[in-house]
Amino acid sequence: MRILHLIYSLNVGGAERMVITLANYQVQSNQVGLCIINNLYSQKLLNELDSRIQVFRINRKKASRNIQLNRYVFKFHPDILHIHDSDAILYIPIRSFYHTILTIHAMNLPLKGYKLYNQTVAISKAVADNTENRGLCRPEVIYN
Secondary structure: OOEEEEOOOEOHHHHHHHHHHHHHHHHHOOEEEEEEOOOOOOOHHOOOOOOOEEEEEEEEOOOOOOOOOOHHHHHHHOEEEEEOHHHHHHHHHHHHHEEEEEOOOOOOOOOOOHHHHEEEEEEEOHHHHHHHHHOOOOOOOOOO
């Protein structure tokens, strides 16, 4: 299976740490890619990735609308597009070709575009309850 993770930045943080742990686990039996959208990443964290993980750095300046994300998604051609920032899916008009998963990493995050995902996952029951209580969706809980 081909799994592509998308995240805006890869600096020190809980979501970033989870992406690295998950990708390193998944690459044991899958082809895994990681696409970092913004030009914000830690080389130390990149060095923790298994060398079999294909890394795409778009290097978009933060909040810029210039994004070439579709080229990298199309190039990797994933079976699963696992997105860790909800509104990133808005930049992917070819999303209908892939099974899309949104992981919600914290409470009270704005979840712009959440209805466009095939599946939503929360990292804890508290995050899932918060998402549901805000009238959004009821994500599946998968503890990190």
